[in-house]
Amino acid sequence: MIYLDYNASTPVDRRVADVMYHSLTTTVGNPSSVDHAWGDRATATIDSARHHLAQLLNTDPRTLVFTSGATESLNLAIHGTVQHLTRQGIRPRLAVTALEHKAVLEPCQTLAQADLVDLEILPVNGQGQLDLSQLEQCCHQGPHLLCTMAANNEIGTLNPMAEIAAIARRYQIPLLCDATQALGKIPLDLAAWGGTVLLACSAHKLYGPQGCGALVVPRTYALGSLFQGGNQQRGLRPGTLNLPGIVGFGEACRLRSLEMATDEARIATLRDRLTAQLQAQIPDLVIHGDRTPRLAGTLSLSIPGIPSTALLARLRHQLACSTGSACTSGSPAPSHVLRALGLSAVHLNSALRLSLGKFTTIPELDHAATLLIQTITHIKALN
Template sequence: MLFFDYHSTTPVEPGVAEKVLLYMTKEFGNASSTEHAIGDAAEDAVKEAKSHIANLVGASPRDIIFTSGSTESINLAIQGTVQHLENKDIHPRIALSAVEHKAVLDTCLALEEQGRVKLSILPVDTQARIDLAQLEQACASGIHLLCVMAANNEVGTIYPVKKIAHIAQTYNVPFLCDASQAVGKVPIHFKEWGITMLSLSAHKFYGPQGVGALVVKRGHPLEPLLYGGGHQRGLRSGTLNLPGIVGLGEACRLRKLEMEEDERAIREKRDRLQKLLTDKIPGLVVNGDQENRLAGNLHISIPGIPNSAVIARVRLKLAISTGSACSSGVEAPSHVLRAMNRDEDIVEGSLRIGLGKFTTDAEVVAAAEILSQTVHAVRAAMAV
């Protein structure tokens, strides 16, 4: 089985897995149990993990709130901000791009349906790029929160976060950046760029599943979603997931050291796979901004060939997807491609291919052969 679904999740680095196991079996203390040395050691491990995370994204350790992953982080950021504004009798207005992850879109839409917020949806062009002039107009109109991702989880388009943060700062608008697909792959400078809140998940960059963080600028007011023991400054109660947090920290430490070289090698493999597929499959279309996308992203469409027909034939040999893993099981066309105003045959024939640091040259060649043979077989069957 060839794994080409790195956008959905990544294998855990062996060194990360070793640390996770250590903190599950031997160094298993509760970081809040500071009455004894075992608890103290756990607390020290959490502090070290915070330091590694902060170093990777250019933040301060005190800015970090641990969560179960980006979905929780995003909900805490959006709902926590909205609740604070409501407590001040303000009816919040939120602007967000049309291609945000469902964690952002669905949270905002749910709040709108409840009558709690007013939304402004920022359109994108055919390559999923956002118009900064329109974004500035939205900020100037008096919004209370701006949500724009760092990199798109389907087509891989990378957004100018530094410029977006500067615009938001100019109009004193809090800026939430979903950086789930970008952290560990492209440079992020939280404090220097002036980002207000940033979400990340360990399993997107070779860490364990089920752990992530929300980085929050000091002074930005939030109301908690969870109540309990008052952990993490009262913003996220609950016993800390020590093994997961240690794994997240170690993954961040390794990304800081290896990201530049790894992403260069991944980009070379992606480009080779793209060329092989383009040569082997007539009519293939590459979606997204090819000049400014994640190194491991290859989002293609094969007009006239339903993506379900391809997936059904390769699913036991090749792990690829039709879109976001968080939408799996939901029979609906990609909202990202729809927002890009792509033709229906492009939407219905789309496939998301993700490469990572463990992808080999031999796997690239094998994946290209499997996909091309499958497409030819589907075309032949449809022609009968």
């Protein structure tokens, strides 16, 4: 099987797995145990991982709260903000973009449906781009939290985060950045962005382990806690830390700091090779989203008249790709991201996401192109 679903989850880098194995077999102790050297050593490994992640984000290591992944991080940021504001007697106002992940949209919509917040959803154009003048108008009205992703998980469109952060900073609006697909793929510089920025990320999108993520929470930002039972991580996320997972996350970040630029340039070349091969044999193929800038490994497309479910059913034991986000896999409803682009029903029903990574090879890619072209040609012949 050829794996082209890196946006759903990346394979763990063997070097990351080796560090995790070492931690599992040699690092005895709980990082919260302060009365002996075993606890000290466990804490030191956490601190090292914290340093590597902070370095990749150019932020203060003390702002990092480790979680089980970006979904938990985003929920903590949104519900924690609303909880704190509500306790202050303030009715929260949230602003989110139409392309946000379900981990942002669903908590916000649930709070709005319960009449606990006011919610504004910012539209995008047909390329998935925000209108920055409209964003500025929204910020002028004073939302209490602005949520926008750095890179879209389905179409790969990049948001101009430095410009968005500057607008939020000008109006003193806290910004929540979902960097799940961006971390380790494009440069992120929280220090340069300035202002009040929260940021969510996951290890398994950059060749680290599943089940580990983080939330950047500025030291001055008041955030309610969703959990009780301990004082770990400033009381925001109590409980015993996932030591091997965090160690693996830190090592993955260290490696991305060293290898990101070279890897992503190669991945973009592979993506363009695949695109050219498909377009040469499938003239009615449509590419979704902004072509430049875009995540190096993301190719979202549709072939009118070829239902993606029928295509993937024929390929599921040979080629791993998807119709869209893994969080909505199996849902009969078309992708909310593609609907926000204004695509027709024909294009929505034939949407396909191919996502590449650092372990993708040219022979694999060429074989994947051949499989897709042959299967699409066969389905068209049947029609």
